[in-house]
Amino acid sequence: MKGALLVAGTTSDAGKSVVVAGLCRMLARRGVRVAPFKAQNMSNNSVVTLDGGEIGRAQALQATACGLEPSVRFNPVLLKPGSDRRSQLVVRGRAVGTVGARDYFQHRRELRTVAAAELTALRAEFDVVICEGAGSPAEINLRATDLANMGLARAARLPVLVVGDIDRGGVLAHLFGTVAVLEPEDQQLISGFVVNKFRGDVELLRPGLDRLAELTGRPTLGVIPYAEDLWIDAEDSLGTVADAPVGRPRPPVGTEWLTVAAIRLPRISNSTDIEALACEPGVSVRWVSDPSRLAGADLVVVPGSKATVTDLEWLRRNGIADALRRRAAAGEPILGICGGYQMLGERIDDRVESAAGAVAGLGLLDMRIEFAEQKVLSRATGRSVEGGIPVHGYEIHHGRVVCSGDSPWLELDGAPEGSVRGAVWGTHLHGLLESDEFRRHWLRTVATQAGRTGFVVAQDVSVADVRSAQLDLLADLIEEYLDVAAIECLIAAGAPVDLPAIASDLISGAAASRQ
Incomplete structure:
Protein backbone atom coordinates (compact mmCIF):
# COMPACT_ATOMS: atom_id res chain seq x y z
CA MET A 1 0.00 0.00 0.00
CA LYS A 2 1.25 3.44 -0.96
CA GLY A 3 -0.64 6.71 -0.82
CA ALA A 4 -2.00 9.46 1.41
CA LEU A 5 -5.21 10.53 3.12
CA LEU A 6 -6.51 13.75 4.69
CA VAL A 7 -8.55 13.64 7.90
CA ALA A 8 -10.69 16.77 8.24
CA GLY A 9 -13.19 17.70 10.95
CA THR A 10 -16.52 19.43 11.20
CA THR A 11 -15.13 21.61 14.02
CA SER A 12 -12.01 22.13 16.07
CA ASP A 13 -11.55 19.31 18.59
CA ALA A 14 -13.83 17.01 16.58
CA GLY A 15 -11.26 14.24 16.77
CA LYS A 16 -8.96 14.84 13.80
CA SER A 17 -5.76 14.60 15.83
CA VAL A 18 -6.71 11.39 17.62
CA VAL A 19 -8.01 9.69 14.46
CA VAL A 20 -4.75 10.55 12.67
CA ALA A 21 -2.70 9.28 15.62
CA GLY A 22 -4.80 6.10 15.75
CA LEU A 23 -4.46 5.46 12.00
CA CYS A 24 -0.71 6.07 12.22
CA ARG A 25 -0.32 3.67 15.14
CA MET A 26 -2.50 1.03 13.50
CA LEU A 27 -0.56 1.16 10.24
CA ALA A 28 2.81 1.20 12.02
CA ARG A 29 1.80 -1.92 13.98
CA ARG A 30 1.14 -3.61 10.63
CA GLY A 31 4.62 -2.78 9.40
CA VAL A 32 3.64 0.10 7.12
CA ARG A 33 6.16 2.95 6.86
CA VAL A 34 3.83 5.80 7.79
CA ALA A 35 4.32 9.49 8.64
CA PRO A 36 1.96 12.23 9.89
CA PHE A 37 1.55 15.62 8.26
CA LYS A 38 -0.26 18.84 9.14
CA ALA A 39 0.46 21.59 6.65
CA GLN A 40 -0.61 24.33 9.03
CA ASN A 41 -1.43 24.15 12.71
CA MET A 42 -2.68 26.86 15.06
CA SER A 43 -1.70 25.93 18.58
CA ASN A 44 0.37 27.12 21.52
CA ASN A 45 1.10 23.52 22.48
CA SER A 46 4.40 22.84 20.75
CA VAL A 47 7.60 20.84 21.13
CA VAL A 48 11.21 21.17 20.00
CA THR A 49 12.31 18.63 17.41
CA LEU A 50 15.64 16.87 16.93
CA ASP A 51 16.27 19.06 13.91
CA GLY A 52 16.09 22.12 16.17
CA GLY A 53 12.70 23.49 15.21
CA GLU A 54 9.23 23.83 16.71
CA ILE A 55 6.06 21.95 15.75
CA GLY A 56 2.60 21.36 17.16
CA ARG A 57 2.34 18.93 20.05
CA ALA A 58 -0.22 16.80 18.20
CA GLN A 59 2.18 16.14 15.33
CA ALA A 60 4.89 15.15 17.80
CA LEU A 61 2.49 12.61 19.33
CA GLN A 62 1.52 11.38 15.86
CA ALA A 63 5.20 10.94 15.02
CA THR A 64 5.60 8.85 18.17
CA ALA A 65 2.63 6.77 17.01
CA CYS A 66 4.55 6.08 13.80
CA GLY A 67 7.72 5.16 15.68
CA LEU A 68 9.42 8.35 14.47
CA GLU A 69 11.17 11.26 16.14
CA PRO A 70 9.30 14.57 15.80
CA SER A 71 10.47 16.65 12.82
CA VAL A 72 9.62 20.06 11.38
CA ARG A 73 8.70 18.19 8.19
CA PHE A 74 5.51 16.94 9.85
CA ASN A 75 4.20 20.46 10.58
CA PRO A 76 5.92 23.01 8.32
CA VAL A 77 3.63 25.95 9.23
CA LEU A 78 2.66 26.74 12.83
CA LEU A 79 0.67 29.74 14.05
CA LYS A 80 0.98 30.57 17.76
CA PRO A 81 -1.74 33.04 18.84
CA GLY A 82 -0.53 35.83 21.12
CA SER A 83 -3.80 37.76 20.97
CA ASP A 84 -7.17 37.57 19.25
CA ARG A 85 -5.73 39.32 16.20
CA ARG A 86 -2.01 38.45 15.97
CA SER A 87 -0.09 35.19 15.85
CA GLN A 88 3.56 34.28 15.68
CA LEU A 89 4.29 32.61 12.34
CA VAL A 90 6.65 29.62 12.51
CA VAL A 91 7.84 28.22 9.18
CA ARG A 92 9.83 24.99 9.04
CA GLY A 93 10.30 25.21 12.78
CA ARG A 94 11.55 28.82 13.00
CA ALA A 95 9.69 31.96 13.97
CA VAL A 96 9.69 34.38 11.03
CA GLY A 97 7.47 37.15 12.40
CA THR A 98 4.04 38.06 13.71
CA VAL A 99 1.02 38.18 11.43
CA GLY A 100 -2.64 39.11 11.46
CA ALA A 101 -5.33 37.72 9.17
CA ARG A 102 -4.63 40.31 6.46
CA ASP A 103 -0.85 39.84 6.68
CA TYR A 104 -1.25 36.08 6.48
CA PHE A 105 -3.15 36.46 3.22
CA GLN A 106 0.00 37.98 1.71
CA HIS A 107 2.07 34.92 2.71
CA ARG A 108 -0.30 32.32 1.26
CA ARG A 109 1.58 31.56 -1.98
CA GLU A 110 4.93 31.05 -0.24
CA LEU A 111 3.39 28.91 2.51
CA ARG A 112 1.52 26.76 0.01
CA THR A 113 4.81 26.09 -1.75
CA VAL A 114 6.45 25.12 1.57
CA ALA A 115 3.60 22.77 2.52
CA ALA A 116 3.43 21.17 -0.93
CA ALA A 117 7.19 20.55 -1.03
CA GLU A 118 7.21 18.90 2.40
CA LEU A 119 4.25 16.65 1.57
CA THR A 120 5.79 15.63 -1.74
CA ALA A 121 9.06 14.72 -0.02
CA LEU A 122 7.29 12.71 2.68
CA ARG A 123 5.23 10.79 0.13
CA ALA A 124 8.41 9.86 -1.71
CA GLU A 125 10.04 8.58 1.49
CA PHE A 126 7.15 6.80 3.23
CA ASP A 127 4.57 4.27 2.14
CA VAL A 128 1.68 6.25 3.60
CA VAL A 129 1.24 9.83 4.81
CA ILE A 130 -1.78 10.56 7.02
CA CYS A 131 -2.58 14.28 6.85
CA GLU A 132 -4.59 16.25 9.37
CA GLY A 133 -6.73 19.22 8.45
CA ALA A 134 -7.07 22.39 10.51
CA GLY A 135 -10.28 23.63 12.09
CA SER A 136 -13.00 22.84 9.57
CA PRO A 137 -12.97 22.75 5.75
CA ALA A 138 -16.38 24.43 5.88
CA GLU A 139 -14.80 27.76 6.87
CA ILE A 140 -15.48 29.02 3.35
CA ASN A 141 -14.57 32.59 4.30
CA LEU A 142 -10.97 31.32 4.62
CA ARG A 143 -10.95 29.10 1.53
CA ALA A 144 -8.80 31.49 -0.50
CA THR A 145 -5.91 31.17 1.97
CA ASP A 146 -6.50 27.53 2.95
CA LEU A 147 -3.45 25.31 2.78
CA ALA A 148 -4.35 22.61 5.33
CA ASN A 149 -7.83 21.44 4.31
CA MET A 150 -9.34 21.37 0.83
CA GLY A 151 -6.59 23.57 -0.56
CA LEU A 152 -4.09 20.83 0.28
CA ALA A 153 -6.44 18.01 -0.71
CA ARG A 154 -7.15 19.52 -4.13
CA ALA A 155 -3.49 20.35 -4.81
CA ALA A 156 -2.29 16.86 -3.84
CA ARG A 157 -5.40 14.96 -4.99
CA LEU A 158 -6.07 13.47 -1.56
CA PRO A 159 -9.17 11.54 -0.52
CA VAL A 160 -10.74 13.17 2.55
CA LEU A 161 -12.45 11.69 5.61
CA VAL A 162 -14.58 14.10 7.65
CA VAL A 163 -14.78 13.47 11.41
CA GLY A 164 -17.68 14.75 13.50
CA ASP A 165 -18.04 14.79 17.30
CA ILE A 166 -21.48 13.44 18.18
CA ASP A 167 -20.95 14.34 21.85
CA ARG A 168 -21.49 18.00 20.84
CA GLY A 169 -24.86 17.20 19.24
CA GLY A 170 -26.03 17.82 15.67
CA VAL A 171 -23.36 15.64 14.10
CA LEU A 172 -25.45 14.56 11.09
CA ALA A 173 -26.17 18.18 10.18
CA HIS A 174 -22.50 19.01 10.74
CA LEU A 175 -21.36 16.26 8.38
CA PHE A 176 -23.93 17.05 5.68
CA GLY A 177 -23.43 20.80 5.97
CA THR A 178 -19.65 20.55 5.83
CA VAL A 179 -19.86 18.91 2.41
CA ALA A 180 -22.79 20.99 1.14
CA VAL A 181 -21.11 24.39 1.51
CA LEU A 182 -17.96 23.35 -0.36
CA GLU A 183 -17.27 24.08 -4.00
CA PRO A 184 -18.06 21.10 -6.30
CA GLU A 185 -14.34 20.52 -6.96
CA ASP A 186 -13.73 20.25 -3.20
CA GLN A 187 -16.82 18.11 -2.61
CA GLN A 188 -15.45 15.61 -5.12
CA LEU A 189 -12.66 14.71 -2.69
CA ILE A 190 -14.87 14.05 0.36
CA SER A 191 -14.86 10.26 0.47
CA GLY A 192 -16.56 9.34 3.73
CA PHE A 193 -17.45 10.21 7.30
CA VAL A 194 -16.37 9.12 10.78
CA VAL A 195 -18.52 9.71 13.86
CA ASN A 196 -16.52 10.24 17.05
CA LYS A 197 -17.36 9.96 20.79
CA PHE A 198 -20.62 8.02 20.44
CA ARG A 199 -22.40 6.84 23.59
CA GLY A 200 -25.15 4.21 23.54
CA ASP A 201 -26.60 1.77 21.00
CA VAL A 202 -25.19 2.43 17.52
CA GLU A 203 -28.30 0.85 15.95
CA LEU A 204 -30.29 3.88 17.08
CA LEU A 205 -27.93 6.01 14.98
CA ARG A 206 -28.08 3.71 11.92
CA PRO A 207 -31.16 5.26 10.23
CA GLY A 208 -29.53 8.67 10.36
CA LEU A 209 -26.30 7.35 8.85
CA ASP A 210 -28.26 5.60 6.11
CA ARG A 211 -30.12 8.80 5.29
CA LEU A 212 -26.84 10.73 5.31
CA ALA A 213 -25.48 8.27 2.74
CA GLU A 214 -28.58 8.74 0.60
CA LEU A 215 -28.28 12.52 0.69
CA THR A 216 -24.54 12.72 0.09
CA GLY A 217 -23.51 9.55 -1.71
CA ARG A 218 -20.80 9.09 0.94
CA PRO A 219 -20.62 6.24 3.47
CA THR A 220 -19.91 6.53 7.17
CA LEU A 221 -16.81 4.40 7.62
CA GLY A 222 -17.13 3.98 11.35
CA VAL A 223 -18.56 5.11 14.66
CA ILE A 224 -15.94 5.44 17.40
CA PRO A 225 -17.36 5.09 20.92
CA TYR A 226 -16.61 7.55 23.69
CA ALA A 227 -13.47 6.20 25.38
CA GLU A 228 -13.38 7.12 29.07
CA ASP A 229 -9.70 6.21 29.39
CA LEU A 230 -8.52 8.34 26.47
CA TRP A 231 -7.21 11.72 27.59
CA ILE A 232 -3.51 12.44 27.21
CA ASP A 233 -1.99 15.16 24.99
CA ALA A 234 -4.86 17.61 24.47
CA GLU A 235 -4.26 19.45 21.18
CA ASP A 236 -5.83 22.85 21.76
CA SER A 237 -7.50 25.17 24.25
CA LEU A 238 -10.79 23.25 24.12
CA GLY A 239 -9.04 20.55 26.14
CA THR A 240 -8.18 22.92 28.99
CA VAL A 463 4.72 8.73 31.43
CA ALA A 464 6.20 7.32 28.22
CA ASP A 465 4.44 4.01 28.87
CA VAL A 466 1.15 5.80 29.63
CA ARG A 467 1.44 7.71 26.35
CA SER A 468 2.26 4.53 24.45
CA ALA A 469 -0.76 2.79 25.98
CA GLN A 470 -2.94 5.72 24.90
CA LEU A 471 -1.70 5.35 21.32
CA ASP A 472 -2.37 1.61 21.39
CA LEU A 473 -5.87 2.29 22.69
CA LEU A 474 -6.44 4.65 19.76
CA ALA A 475 -5.19 2.03 17.30
CA ASP A 476 -7.44 -0.60 18.91
CA LEU A 477 -10.46 1.71 18.52
CA ILE A 478 -9.60 2.32 14.85
CA GLU A 479 -9.24 -1.39 14.12
CA GLU A 480 -12.44 -2.36 15.93
CA TYR A 481 -14.82 0.41 14.91
CA LEU A 482 -13.69 1.74 11.52
CA ASP A 483 -13.86 0.04 8.14
CA VAL A 484 -10.10 -0.28 7.87
CA ALA A 485 -10.24 -2.16 4.56
CA ALA A 486 -12.22 0.68 2.98
CA ILE A 487 -9.80 3.28 4.37
CA GLU A 488 -6.82 1.33 3.02
CA CYS A 489 -8.51 1.25 -0.39
CA LEU A 490 -8.95 5.02 -0.26
CA ILE A 491 -5.29 5.49 0.59
CA ALA A 492 -4.16 3.23 -2.23
CA ALA A 493 -6.62 4.44 -4.86
CA GLY A 494 -6.27 8.16 -4.23
CA ALA A 495 -8.89 10.84 -4.79
CA PRO A 496 -12.25 9.53 -6.02
CA VAL A 497 -13.54 10.52 -9.46
CA ASP A 498 -17.21 9.49 -9.37
CA LEU A 499 -18.72 10.95 -6.21
CA PRO A 500 -21.76 13.23 -6.68
CA ALA A 501 -21.68 16.94 -6.03
CA ILE A 502 -23.86 18.23 -3.21
CA ALA A 503 -24.97 21.69 -4.26
CA SER A 504 -27.86 23.92 -3.28
CA ASP A 505 -30.20 22.15 -5.69
CA LEU A 506 -29.64 18.88 -3.81
CA ILE A 507 -30.44 20.58 -0.52
CA SER A 508 -33.61 21.93 -2.09
CA GLY A 509 -34.40 18.48 -3.47
CA ALA A 510 -33.94 16.91 -0.05
CA ALA A 511 -36.38 19.42 1.40
CA ALA A 512 -38.91 18.76 -1.38
CA SER A 513 -38.66 14.99 -0.89
CA ARG A 514 -39.82 15.36 2.70
CA GLN A 515 -42.96 17.32 1.74
Missing part, protein backbone atom coordinates in the same frame (compact mmCIF):
# COMPACT_ATOMS: atom_id res chain seq x y z
CA VAL A 241 -11.56 23.92 30.37
CA ALA A 242 -11.62 25.76 33.70
CA ASP A 243 -12.81 23.59 36.63
CA ALA A 244 -12.38 20.45 34.53
CA PRO A 245 -10.21 17.58 35.80
CA VAL A 246 -7.13 16.54 33.87
CA GLY A 247 -6.98 12.86 33.04
CA ARG A 248 -8.72 10.06 34.90
CA PRO A 249 -7.60 10.22 38.56
CA ARG A 250 -6.72 6.85 40.06
CA PRO A 251 -7.05 6.03 43.77
CA PRO A 252 -4.08 6.94 45.96
CA VAL A 253 -1.46 4.43 46.99
CA GLY A 254 -1.50 5.88 50.51
CA THR A 255 -4.31 7.32 52.61
CA GLU A 256 -4.38 10.86 51.19
CA TRP A 257 -4.78 12.58 47.82
CA LEU A 258 -2.51 15.35 46.54
CA THR A 259 -4.54 18.10 44.86
CA VAL A 260 -3.12 20.28 42.08
CA ALA A 261 -4.68 23.52 40.81
CA ALA A 262 -3.33 24.48 37.36
CA ILE A 263 -4.13 28.06 36.38
CA ARG A 264 -5.98 28.26 33.08
CA LEU A 265 -4.31 31.36 31.61
CA PRO A 266 -6.09 33.10 28.71
CA ARG A 267 -3.09 32.57 26.40
CA ILE A 268 -1.90 29.31 27.91
CA SER A 269 0.85 27.42 26.08
CA ASN A 270 2.17 23.90 26.53
CA SER A 271 -0.72 23.02 28.80
CA THR A 272 0.32 19.38 28.38
CA ASP A 273 3.15 19.95 30.90
CA ILE A 274 0.82 19.04 33.76
CA GLU A 275 -0.37 15.76 32.24
CA ALA A 276 2.57 13.92 33.81
CA LEU A 277 1.19 14.83 37.25
CA ALA A 278 -2.23 13.48 36.26
CA CYS A 279 -0.64 10.12 35.42
CA GLU A 280 0.17 9.59 39.11
CA PRO A 281 -2.23 7.61 41.34
CA GLY A 282 -3.67 9.80 44.07
CA VAL A 283 -2.87 13.08 42.28
CA SER A 284 -5.96 15.07 41.34
CA VAL A 285 -5.23 17.82 38.79
CA ARG A 286 -7.78 20.46 37.84
CA TRP A 287 -7.72 23.59 35.68
CA VAL A 288 -8.80 26.72 37.55
CA SER A 289 -9.44 30.36 36.61
CA ASP A 290 -10.85 31.73 39.87
CA PRO A 291 -8.76 32.62 42.95
CA SER A 292 -11.16 30.73 45.23
CA ARG A 293 -10.11 27.50 43.52
CA LEU A 294 -6.56 27.90 44.82
CA ALA A 295 -7.69 27.62 48.43
CA GLY A 296 -7.01 24.16 49.76
CA ALA A 297 -4.89 23.04 46.79
CA ASP A 298 -1.67 21.31 47.78
CA LEU A 299 0.16 22.60 44.72
CA VAL A 300 -0.57 25.45 42.30
CA VAL A 301 0.98 25.40 38.83
CA VAL A 302 1.37 28.54 36.73
CA PRO A 303 1.92 27.14 33.21
CA GLY A 304 3.44 28.61 30.08
CA SER A 305 1.95 31.55 28.19
CA LYS A 306 2.23 32.93 24.67
CA ALA A 307 1.45 36.40 26.10
CA THR A 308 3.38 36.51 29.37
CA VAL A 309 2.91 40.18 30.27
CA THR A 310 -0.76 40.19 29.23
CA ASP A 311 -1.52 37.03 31.21
CA LEU A 312 0.37 38.46 34.20
CA GLU A 313 -1.97 41.45 34.14
CA TRP A 314 -4.92 39.01 33.98
CA LEU A 315 -3.63 37.32 37.15
CA ARG A 316 -3.64 40.70 38.88
CA ARG A 317 -7.10 41.70 37.66
CA ASN A 318 -8.87 38.57 38.83
CA GLY A 319 -7.15 38.25 42.21
CA ILE A 320 -5.02 35.18 41.50
CA ALA A 321 -1.79 37.20 41.88
CA ASP A 322 -2.71 38.10 45.48
CA ALA A 323 -3.68 34.49 46.18
CA LEU A 324 -0.27 33.33 44.91
CA ARG A 325 1.51 35.82 47.17
CA ARG A 326 -0.44 34.55 50.18
CA ARG A 327 0.47 30.97 49.30
CA ALA A 328 4.16 31.79 49.01
CA ALA A 329 4.12 33.64 52.34
CA ALA A 330 2.49 30.63 53.98
CA GLY A 331 5.04 28.20 52.51
CA GLU A 332 2.47 26.50 50.27
CA PRO A 333 3.90 24.93 47.08
CA ILE A 334 3.87 26.83 43.75
CA LEU A 335 5.43 25.77 40.45
CA GLY A 336 5.97 28.14 37.51
CA ILE A 337 6.83 26.78 34.06
CA CYS A 338 8.29 28.94 31.27
CA GLY A 339 6.00 32.00 31.04
CA GLY A 340 4.58 31.12 34.44
CA TYR A 341 8.14 31.00 35.81
CA GLN A 342 8.87 34.44 34.36
CA MET A 343 5.77 35.88 36.04
CA LEU A 344 7.06 34.79 39.46
CA GLY A 345 10.16 37.02 39.25
CA GLU A 346 10.76 40.61 40.31
CA ARG A 347 10.67 42.23 36.88
CA ILE A 348 10.04 41.45 33.22
CA ASP A 349 11.53 43.69 30.54
CA ASP A 350 9.59 42.83 27.39
CA ARG A 351 10.17 44.89 24.25
CA VAL A 352 9.57 41.89 21.97
CA GLU A 353 6.37 39.96 22.68
CA SER A 354 4.14 42.69 24.18
CA ALA A 355 6.38 45.75 23.70
CA ALA A 356 5.34 46.72 27.24
CA GLY A 357 8.87 47.48 28.42
CA ALA A 358 9.65 47.02 32.12
CA VAL A 359 6.82 45.40 34.09
CA ALA A 360 6.78 44.33 37.74
CA GLY A 361 6.50 40.59 38.31
CA LEU A 362 4.88 38.88 41.28
CA GLY A 363 8.09 39.04 43.32
CA LEU A 364 7.98 35.45 44.52
CA LEU A 365 11.44 34.74 43.10
CA ASP A 366 14.52 36.96 43.15
CA MET A 367 14.90 37.09 39.39
CA ARG A 368 14.79 39.51 36.44
CA ILE A 369 13.73 38.57 32.92
CA GLU A 370 14.60 40.26 29.65
CA PHE A 371 12.99 39.28 26.34
CA ALA A 372 15.22 38.85 23.27
CA GLU A 373 14.28 38.76 19.58
CA GLN A 374 15.89 35.36 19.10
CA LYS A 375 13.79 32.57 20.56
CA VAL A 376 15.48 29.86 22.61
CA LEU A 377 14.70 26.48 21.02
CA SER A 378 16.52 23.54 22.54
CA ARG A 379 16.16 20.00 23.80
CA ALA A 380 18.02 19.53 27.04
CA THR A 381 19.18 16.90 29.48
CA GLY A 382 20.73 17.37 32.89
CA ARG A 383 20.15 16.69 36.55
CA SER A 384 18.53 18.18 39.60
CA VAL A 385 20.79 20.19 41.87
CA GLU A 386 19.42 18.33 44.89
CA GLY A 387 20.18 14.65 44.54
CA GLY A 388 21.60 14.75 41.02
CA ILE A 389 18.51 13.07 39.54
CA PRO A 390 18.45 12.91 35.69
CA VAL A 391 16.02 15.25 33.92
CA HIS A 392 15.10 15.98 30.32
CA GLY A 393 12.83 18.35 28.43
CA TYR A 394 12.83 21.22 25.96
CA GLU A 395 12.87 25.02 26.00
CA ILE A 396 10.79 27.45 23.88
CA HIS A 397 10.95 31.06 25.05
CA HIS A 398 12.03 34.62 24.27
CA GLY A 399 12.57 35.63 27.91
CA ARG A 400 16.00 35.14 29.49
CA VAL A 401 17.00 35.18 33.14
CA VAL A 402 19.51 38.05 33.41
CA CYS A 403 20.07 37.75 37.16
CA SER A 404 18.85 35.55 39.99
CA GLY A 405 19.50 35.55 43.71
CA ASP A 406 17.80 32.21 44.37
CA SER A 407 19.23 28.72 44.34
CA PRO A 408 19.10 26.98 40.95
CA TRP A 409 16.74 24.01 40.71
CA LEU A 410 18.44 22.15 37.83
CA GLU A 411 21.70 21.91 35.98
CA LEU A 412 21.42 21.56 32.18
CA ASP A 413 24.55 20.91 30.13
CA GLY A 414 26.64 22.26 33.00
CA ALA A 415 24.66 25.52 33.37
CA PRO A 416 22.23 26.42 36.18
CA GLU A 417 18.54 26.44 35.27
CA GLY A 418 15.42 27.35 37.21
CA SER A 419 14.96 28.71 40.71
CA VAL A 420 13.96 27.54 44.17
CA ARG A 421 12.90 29.75 47.04
CA GLY A 422 11.17 28.00 49.91
CA ALA A 423 8.13 26.24 48.47
CA VAL A 424 8.29 28.12 45.14
CA TRP A 425 9.92 26.45 42.14
CA GLY A 426 10.35 27.70 38.59
CA THR A 427 11.88 26.51 35.33
CA HIS A 428 11.90 27.23 31.59
CA LEU A 429 12.05 23.49 30.89
CA HIS A 430 8.89 22.04 29.34
CA GLY A 431 8.38 18.30 29.77
CA LEU A 432 10.43 18.29 32.99
CA LEU A 433 7.78 16.34 34.89
CA GLU A 434 7.99 13.50 32.36
CA SER A 435 11.34 12.63 33.98
CA ASP A 436 9.87 9.84 36.10
CA GLU A 437 12.45 9.53 38.90
CA PHE A 438 12.68 13.31 39.25
CA ARG A 439 8.89 13.71 39.35
CA ARG A 440 8.56 11.11 42.10
CA HIS A 441 11.27 12.74 44.19
CA TRP A 442 9.79 16.21 43.76
CA LEU A 443 6.23 15.08 44.57
CA ARG A 444 7.46 13.70 47.87
CA THR A 445 8.87 17.15 48.68
CA VAL A 446 5.61 18.84 47.63
CA ALA A 447 3.55 16.45 49.77
CA THR A 448 5.79 17.09 52.78
CA GLN A 449 5.53 20.88 52.42
CA ALA A 450 1.76 20.61 51.92
CA GLY A 451 1.41 18.50 55.05
CA ARG A 452 0.08 15.44 53.16
CA THR A 453 1.87 12.82 55.24
CA GLY A 454 -0.55 10.14 54.05
CA PHE A 455 0.27 10.66 50.37
CA VAL A 456 2.51 7.95 48.92
CA VAL A 457 4.15 8.27 45.48
CA ALA A 458 3.75 5.22 43.25
CA GLN A 459 7.02 3.62 42.18
CA ASP A 460 6.08 2.29 38.75
CA VAL A 461 4.53 5.15 36.76
CA SER A 462 6.19 5.82 33.40
